[in-house]
Amino acid sequence: MRLRRSCQVIVTLGFAYWRYLSSKRHCFLALRYLRDAAATRHQSDDATKMPPLIRTGLHDGRRRRIRWICLVTLTAAFSTSADADRYQRLRLGMLDAIRADYQETAVYIDKNQADPRVLAAMGRVPRHQFVPDKLQDVAYENRPLPIGHGQTISQPYIVAVMTDLLGVQSDDRVLEVGTGSGYQAAVLAELVAHMYSIEIVEPLAIQANKRLQRLGYANVAIRHGDGYYGWEQHAPFDAIIVTAAASHIPPPLIAQLKPGGRMVIPVGTRFLVQELLMVVKDSDGAVTTRQLLPVRFVPLTGGH
Amino acid sequence: MNEGPHSTVRPPLLTIVLISGAALAYEVLLMRLFSILQWHHFAYMIISLALLGYGMSGTFLCFVQKRLMQRFTPSFMINILLFGVSTAACFQVAQQISFNAEEALWDPSQLLRLFAIYVLLALPFFFVANALALSLIRFREQVSRVYAYDLVGAGLGSLSIVFLTFVLHPLPVLMFLGTVVMASVAVAAWELSMDARVKVAASALLGALVLALAVNQMDLTISPYKGLSQTLRVAGTKVVDSRSSPLGYLSVLESEQVPLRHAPGLSIKAAVEPPPQVAVFTDADNMTVITADRGERDAFAYLDEMTSALPYHLNSPGHVLILGSGGGADIQQARFHRVPRITAVELNPQLVDIMRDRYRDFANNLLDQDGVDVHISEARGFVTRSRDRYGLIQLALLDSFAASSAGLYALNESYLYTVEALQVYLRHLEPGGYLAITRWIKLPPRDTLKLFATAVEALQREGRADPDRRLLLIRGWQTSTMLIKNGPISDQEIIALKTFAADRAFDLAWYPGIAEAEVNHYNVLRQPYYYGAAMELLGSQRSAFLNNYKYDIRPTFDDRPYFFHFFKWRVFPEIMALRGRGGMPLLEIGYLVLVATLIKAVIASVVLIVLPLIYLRRQNTSIVHERVSLARVLWYFFAVGLGFLFIEIGFIQKFILLLHHPVYAVSVSLTSFLVFAGAGSAVTQRVVSAGGHGRAARYAIMGIALIAIAYTWLLGPLFAHLVALPMTLKVLVSVLLIAPLAYCMGMPFPLGLSQLSSAASHLVPWAWGVNGCASVISAVLATLCAIHFGFAVVITLAVLLYISAGVSFPRVRHTAGAAKPC
Known part of the structure; x- marks a missing residue:
């Protein structure tokens, strides 16, 4: 019996440790597993009238509670710090991938390297919190991910380029049309004083709002509604990013852009950004656009 | 139920017409359905590969031919029954598999899902091909007649699906086709003079009713990334009307709260907002607007x-x-x-x-x-x-x-x-x-x-x-x-x-x-x-x-009307190196889908063609002692399969330039090709009875080559004169022009099959499979050839393929011993 008990403890701790190496989400599963296992054991003890496993003089119930408290505390302590480390490691990997992509395309977006402030901001935002549970493990891969409602979270490299192109300063006011998961808003919120975001799909707006509140982004305001007219109350904006599909650039948004401000619009499908459109308003209010390819590619070869 | 080859039962010709018509209609319908659910080019890839069901059938029958032929009637009926059930069931399961091509770049599980869709959709074609091949084997003395009815059925199917998709929405068409197939089980019971035909027919009709009710409960699961799905996420939007036709499935969408404001290409200096609009989506994408x-x-x-x-x-x-x-x-x-x-x-x-x-x-x-x-x-x-x-x-x-x-x-x-x-x-x-x-x-x-x-x-x-x-x-x-x-x-x-x-x-x-x-x-x-x-x-x-x-x-x-084809192989390595770095959109994905389809079709075909050969060896049949050369059989049926579709596709393109309307042109040409090829096949029955298959095939091939070459030169100038004629006359001219060519094209396959039936009947399913695989490869290859070299080259290649088939007609070796059936 003692042997069996020891084995159980070893297996349980081993299991918890393995989960600790995995992820926080998995830890919850591990705890659920432990709870279920304990319940099953309890039932089987009752059914076969077997003697208690360890004779400590304590009542069964109390003994179980202590056992539970120990396990949960141990596992949670391990997992929280371990998860944080793990995701931090993954985030650093993601930043390396972005830097590598920048080196390839630097000339094309008129940048020699990524703005370190943008990379630092992306290094702080827990991207895994913005994707569905089952995709948390791949959240830091340099790829777009589906987030439900037919929406996606953009590829980190594209997020970096778009944020970089906006050229924001710390006291800026920025508007986003198309909140989606809220990831882009969180990245910008790390960089600017006031971040406003409008989402047309109500469940997404609610979800993103809750998420950003939970993560402590106090400088982000999210509104459910039609982004065409911008957010007059907080206009003008130093920068605007339009991630929602639009057949044309809404004139009210151009009007709400400060002189010297920039607007960035990714053009393409939900998963693949084909080009970036940048709207630039000069200090005298004249508006021009720039079309940028987020990749190093020259359509002509040889002699041209 | 053990039926000898000389049984007096007549071939179930009406059943064959019904099921082969339903199979062709189902193929076109699937193309329509998947164009709505996914995008046209993936629909093309999925359906092309699903047609490998024909090739699979050949391979399968090679293994179990003997067992199934001992109980022909139930085998035939069960396959039709399964065809009927799978038309709806397989589609329903396949559309539930969420496949997103763009994710495949990062997520390999997407490829597994794609594979599952192929397999599911290949099943209906596999069952119908089994039923058709079983009849070809069972009634081998009348192979030309059976094949003729198969072709005529397909021709009628191609015509009726145009009509059906005009009057019904896609899912009711699916219901109709499923019901027709189930009803054809009842017809088969009568045609094959089954003892319990009343019971079988009643059960089949009951099955048809259940199937119809099941399809009635089905809904289309459209990709969440298509324009219609995306717009429907916005509160206050709803689809208020929908229309179906072969030209596309129109969904009319009204938006009560947020105006649509569709004005692509609007100047950045414009300050005006478009008036209220109603959107019309074609195949759940491609929005156009009606403006108030x-x-x-x-x-x-x-x-x-x-x-x-x-x-x-x-x-x-x-x-x-x-x-x-x-x-x-x-x-x-x-x-x-x-x-x-x-x-x-x-x-x-x-x-x-x-x-x-x-x-x-x-x-x-x-x-x-x-x-x-x-x-x-x-x-x-x-x-x-x-x-x-x-x-x-x-x-x-x-x-x-x-x-x-x-x-x-x-x-x-x-x-x-x-x-x-x-x-x-x-x-x-x-x-x-x-x-x-x-x-x-x-x-x-x-x-x-x-x-x-x-x-x-x-x-x-x-x-x-x-x-x-x-x-x-x-x-x-x-x-x-x-x-x-x-x-x-x-x-x-x-x-x-x-x-x-x-x-x-x-x-x-x-x-x-x-x-x-x-x-x-x-x-x-x-x-x-x-x-x-x-x-x-x-x-x-x-x-x-x-x-x-x-x-x-x-x-x-x-001659190469691919305005939207921009891909150059030369840049492929450069773009692939950039694929993870935002370079993927630089690839012209439509073309690559075509190439991927061809590669998959070739690999699957090689497997399907080689497997039976291994089996033959295991059966201790010495391949070299077959009464016919396997290489000749392989090439003959492969070349005829390739050639048939090459000519069909090449000339349909010519007739589009006369008839112009994409749907009418394709359906008129396709139906004419199939029906007249059926007539050509029916005529070979007499030749078959008199012997001399090889000579007849060579004459037919000569006819094909001469007419095809003549048409390549004559049709252009002729159509220039005819283009102003009324539509009905142009249709009539098209049918008359297609008739002689298709008539000859209907002959080589049944002649070869008939020759094989008498010389090495156990190879008939294999030949059937080879031909099925060739048809799949052919459709894809013809498009690729047309993109690169033009349709004139496609027709020239078809003629060469037919000539090579004529040369390799499977002759009987008189010195060889009899081979065991597999």
Whole structure:
């Protein structure tokens, strides 16, 4: 019996440790597993009238509670710090991938390297919190991910380029049309004083709002509604990013852009950004656009 | 139930007609369904590979032929029954598998899902092919008759599916087909004189009822990334009407809370908002809008803020022809510019119905206003037949930006943007009139440049020595408009052009006398690509430029009508190296899907063809001692399978140029090919009885080669004379022209099969499978050949394939011993 008990403890701790190496989400599963296992054991003890496993003089119930408290505390302590480390490691990997992509395309977006402030901001935002549970493990891969409602979270490299192109300063006011998961808003919120975001799909707006509140982004305001007219109350904006599909650039948004401000619009499908459109308003209010390819590619070869 | 080969039972010919018709109709229907659920090119890939079910059947029967033939009637009936059930069941399961092609780049599980879809959709074809092959084996003395009925059934199927998809929505069509197949079980019970035929028939009809009820509960699971799904996420939107036809599934969407404001290509300087709109989606994508008209002209001022408004600022056309009027935006644009006479052409009658019926008041009776004349017709055919001359011909943006920029149209033939088409348009311009074509702007530039190159070629072919004096090109950030003038462009027009462009922040890309300092001001590109390309395309270095450009922007011709094909293999490695770094959109995915389909089809075919051979060896059958050469059997049936579809596809393209309408042209040609091939097959029955298969096959092949070669030369000039005839006469001429060719084409397969039946009957399923695999490869290969070399080469290859088949007709070796059946 003692042997069996020891084995159980070893297996349980081993299991918890393995989960600790995995992820926080998995830890919850591990705890659920432990709870279920304990319940099953309890039932089987009752059914076969077997003697208690360890004779400590304590009542069964109390003994179980202590056992539970120990396990949960141990596992949670391990997992929280371990998860944080793990995701931090993954985030650093993601930043390396972005830097590598920048080196390839630097000339094309008129940048020699990524703005370190943008990379630092992306290094702080827990991207895994913005994707569905089952995709948390791949959240830091340099790829777009589906987030439900037919929406996606953009590829980190594209997020970096778009944020970089906006050229924001710390006291800026920025508007986003198309909140989606809220990831882009969180990245910008790390960089600017006031971040406003409008989402047309109500469940997404609610979800993103809750998420950003939970993560402590106090400088982000999210509104459910039609982004065409911008957010007059907080206009003008130093920068605007339009991630929602639009057949044309809404004139009210151009009007709400400060002189010297920039607007960035990714053009393409939900998963693949084909080009970036940048709207630039000069200090005298004249508006021009720039079309940028987020990749190093020259359509002509040889002699041209 | 053990039925000997000489049983007096007659072949179940009516059942064969029904199931083979249903199979072809099902194939077309699946194409329709998956075009709605996914995108056209993936539908093409999925359905092409699902047809490998025919090849699978051959392989399967080779293994179990003997067992199944001992109980032919139940085997035949069960396969039909399974075909019926799987038409609905497999589709239902397949559409639930969420497959997203764009994710496949990062997520390998997408490929597994794709594979599961292939397998599921191959099952119905596998079952029907089993039933057909079992009848061919069982009634081998009448192989030609059975095959003839199979072909005629397929022909009727191809005709009836056009009718069905016009009158019913796709899911009810699925219900209908499933029911027909189940009912054909009852027919088979009678035809095969089953003892318990009443019970079997009653059960089959009951099954049909259950199936119909099940399909009635089904819904389409459309990809969440398609335009319709995306728009429906917005609160207050709903689909209020839908129409179905072979041209597409139209969904009419109203948005109560958030206006649609569809105005692609609008100038960044525009401050006006479009009036309320209703959206019409084709196949859940490709949105066009019907705009509310309350009689206020100013409400349409936004239409003057687009690149396509340019011609109205250069002169005042008295008669405008709009090709592809869609929801009517271009008609409104012409009305805004007070054009006295507008002729509009729209291909889809249901779209016109929607505008004239449900939204008549909403659109202020736009299509029936004074001075507006709407025709339901294919655009190029309409212009070809037209006796009028126009001050302006507007070729509207008919495709959606998303699909176009993702390269999804690469496989679509388009006869609107070829050199010959542009020549036709130019000949219908008044002196001083314009042809205006608006295209999406893509980065790196592709279709605008291809169009420019095509225009230069067309002008040169029309004998204009000064194409540079007749062309204008402007661009916004989203659209470009190219103008070809019937005459040299004047200085006043150039002044008007500059004013128009500057007022709207559009960039000049070409006008006669343009200077580099004038370009790339408003929508700044890294380099002035459009201006640079226009200079090159009009200069002496054109061919070097076309060669060096990383996309295929050579002019398109009727023989290679793939305007949307831009892919060059040369750049493939470069783009693949960039694929994870935002480079994927540079790939023209449509073309690669085609190549991937071919590779998969070839691999699957090799497996399906080789497996039975291994089995034959295991059965201790010495392959070298077969009474016929396996190599000959393989090549004969493979070449005949390839050749048949090569000719069919090659000539359908020719008949499109006569009949113009894409649906009618394809269905008339396809049905004629199949029905007359059936007639040809039926005739071979007599030859079969008299022996001399080889000689008959060689005569048939000679006939095919002579007629095909003659047609290659004759059809072009002949059609030029016939193009003005009424549609019914043109259909009649087409049918008569196809008849002799198809008649000969129906002979080689049954002759070969009959020869095989008498010499080595156990190889019949194998030959059937080889032919099935060849058909799948053939359809894909023919398109690839056409993209690269043109349809003339496809037909030439077909003739060569047939000749090689004639040479390799499987002769009987008289010295060999009898082989054991497998």
